Amino acid sequence: MTETCAPEQVRRVACVGAGVIGGGWVAHFLARGYDVTAWDPAPDAEARLRRLVEAAWPALEQLGLAPGASIGRLTVTATLEEAVSEAQFVQESAPEKLDLKRELLTKLDAATPAGVVIASSTSGYPMTDMQTEAVTPGRLVVGHPFNPPYLIPLVEVVGGERTDLEAVRWASRFYETAGKSVITMDREVPGFIANRLQEALWREALHMVASGEATVRDIDLSITEGPGLRWAIMGPMLTFALAGGEGGMAHMLDHFGPSLKSPWTRLEAPELDKALYDAVVAGCDDAADGRTIADLVLERDRGVIAVLRATGRLPGSETGPEAGAE
Incomplete structure (x- = not known):
């Protein structure tokens, strides 16, 4: 992969998909001082996105805004192509449907300038399964966040079988520059790391409720206290x-x-x-x-x-x- 700029030089980020996760990413990148272009196919996407960012902003102010950070640096575009036309990094956050992810990443690969890394917020799909139809799959990586992305620092980064190692390294450096706490995984693991651990606890909790061994309140208190x-x-x-x-x-x-x-x-x-x-x-x-x-x-x-x-x-x-x- 021939990178267009160093991770530290990125100034414009594109967020494709502006729901809870995508909107959280938008808020995070704005708070870190980036120009952000966003696109989502829903007819009311822009209004929902701006409400989400405004609701997140007080928390981001408490965390500390980067110099120049402003909600005014958000642009919502009418098309996917407009959103990524000048992007130096792309974060995809579409719903968790494999066919949709595969199709969208293929479109993003075709529309995004050469050398720009494209990351998916998928919470479970391996990139190997999502990059199958892309012309330049080497730049496609997973950048798995935790909800809300503007508040929880963790992001897990991993490539697929056809991902260039340099793209993984670049993405990890970019996320670190953007204020995230990064785990760079050596290999694909279904559900990644944190979700695997969360899921184990969740399944055991369901077993305990189902068998009458503990109430929901008991289970939550057993962790929070x-x-x-x-x-x-x-x-x-x-x-x-x-x-x-x-x-x-x-x-x-x-x-x-x-x-x-x-x-x-x-x-x-x-x-x-x-x-x-x-x-x-x-x-x-x-x-x-x-x-x-x-x-x-x-x-x-x-x-x-x-x-x-x-x-x-x-x-x-x-x-x-x-x-x-x-």
């Missing part, structure tokens, strides 16, 4: 590493590894062989990045207290959902 507080600071792997005390993940696996055979979930546990054991321990060491267990405990504790205070769950908290309510 339990592990969810820790996950906001560090993910499940480092969180479990701290369960091993000074021995870290190795001690945790030695102590709790046998419970993988216990019927705590409907998911089948992998065999905790030496390769998996070593990979998890080494991965936690890498993630700790030089921080000791004591450092991580202090970081976790401070973070959880901050979350509790921010959500009004500590005595005397002046913030949270009820604070300032009218």
